[in-house]
Amino acid sequence: MRIGIDVESGERSFEEYVKGSFDAVQFLPNIQLFLIGNSTKIKRKFPEIEEKQNILLINANDVITMTEEPIKALKKKDSTIVIGINLLKNKVIDAFISPGNTGAIVASSVLNLGMMEGIKRPSMATFFPRRHGGETLILDIGANPESSELSLYQNAILGLSYYKLIWNKLKPKIGLLNVGGESVKGNSTVKKAYNFLNKFENFIGNVEGYNVFDGSVDIIVCNGFTGNSILKLAEALKKFFTDTLKKSFYKTKKKSFFKRVMLGIFVLSGFYADLKRNLIEALLPKYYGAAPLLGVNGLVLIGHGSSNYLDLINAINLAEKLNRIKYLEILSSNIKKILKND
């Protein structure tokens, strides 16, 4: 499998992504990585790259920055994003991973790869952990910050198709994010979307933030603006929590000598490290380093601007997994089945 990696559009240095690529090919011997960026610069920093059989360089002299307007930015024909999507379109690569300007990646994908049958706008989805196991899929998380009842309906179709593919669950429960559980709640867009979603037999109605972790719903449909905000807040809160946990160890209120000794033993014994690892694992939103752009005719994975070494490794793993389980074919076939029953 051949995966194109945009090593220039993220907020981190290209070096981090090149190193991640070196390590990824170690444990995934069947993949070939195409690093899209300034080849001269990469070769100067990593002269050993020319000997790596599974890593190829694709030169791109330009970069679309985060501040550029998507449609205008696509005029940069020599940018990593435009080159990457074109390579995907021409089947030189099987997947494209970029931590760059989301709007530009979405626009380029829609225009060049086209949409799957029945879908007008793409969507991005991410899995959240749950209290009693399993995962809850939330979408859209930012592919489409404008929201209409039709885009919410399409998110539902894409969510159902993707959830079935990943979890192999025949009838995942689907809910509509709203400000209250009752059907009269919310703004006019959400009220209209409620009627569209009501067609699905596994639609459980409105859900709220409380339901994300409790297992009462498998797929939560929301607009891209709110989904993006929720995801970022959850990540920030997770970091805040683990930092606070650390701080709390060092400032319990009544700190007797006994407690101070206990604290020392607790940390030194490795118990604290275990605890922290368990917590982080349990709470990690299953972002997998990047989220697939659902609904376009091509395997495009979009990462955070701040994606790091580990995010890239995870994104490569996800691309390999999605390709292996025939993501494009099954997703598009699931969409057709849902629309047929609709």
Next chain:
Amino acid sequence: MRIGIDVESGERSFEEYVKGSFDAVQFLPNIQLFLIGNSTKIKRKFPEIEEKQNILLINANDVITMTEEPIKALKKKDSTIVIGINLLKNKVIDAFISPGNTGAIVASSVLNLGMMEGIKRPSMATFFPRRHGGETLILDIGANPESSELSLYQNAILGLSYYKLIWNKLKPKIGLLNVGGESVKGNSTVKKAYNFLNKFENFIGNVEGYNVFDGSVDIIVCNGFTGNSILKLAEALKKFFTDTLKKSFYKTKKKSFFKRVMLGIFVLSGFYADLKRNLIEALLPKYYGAAPLLGVNGLVLIGHGSSNYLDLINAINLAEKLNRIKYLEILSSNIKKILKND
């Protein structure tokens, strides 16, 4: 000070709110509570209520449920919400607290109490904790689930006025919640709002979920739909964290005999209880049990539908504090000052 309490509209039994009221008057001897609900039922359950000098009963035979459409629901003239807002309008009470149908409380407040000069729609705000102290105000959290650039602008004015009142900070930093930091990001409403907010000298531009806890911004403006979702997710995630923390103690991966003994001592010594308390305190969104409905001519506090005993106590405390610091006068004077400089 006289506070009206709607004991019927919440999801919990009236008994919980009556008990909360009994306890609140113990430590706030200067307040008088008007319990609005079915007086016969209350007296039957709490016969001792007739001897309590600081607690009075106001009979209401009807209740607006969570599923009713706000405007229609206001025809229930004998409902706790309609009676409560009328008592406030007629200055029988100085504040009204309700855990009921938010839309109905908002509509009744706007129609009967009227808006402060310069404000067209009210807003609800809540404080979030921060990593290094201080609090971040987020608004709207649900008073207005329809979003326009003008309502976002009004949220900014209300947020600045409220933050100054509570924190006495002359120039709090204000940010606009968006899907990215760059000014070109977001949907059309947010882009237009950016230009409105740009007039404030202390506007720092777009912010994201990441910024809520890092102290980079004091006031985060967002639409009521997203704000409500964020608040509920944060509360659910906090609960998930503390539950996971508990679970993690009992399933560290390599559990040697030594570690099991350690674990026992750790829990029994009270160290674990201390730790959990510290964590919960640090992470608690400062919802104060209920949020004031900013911008209306009256002190109205709206609580979660699921508000419990403790939430009511906190809401009564907040009402007493806001009344003491002359919330209505100062908020409305702050709004005028901001609009004058605008």
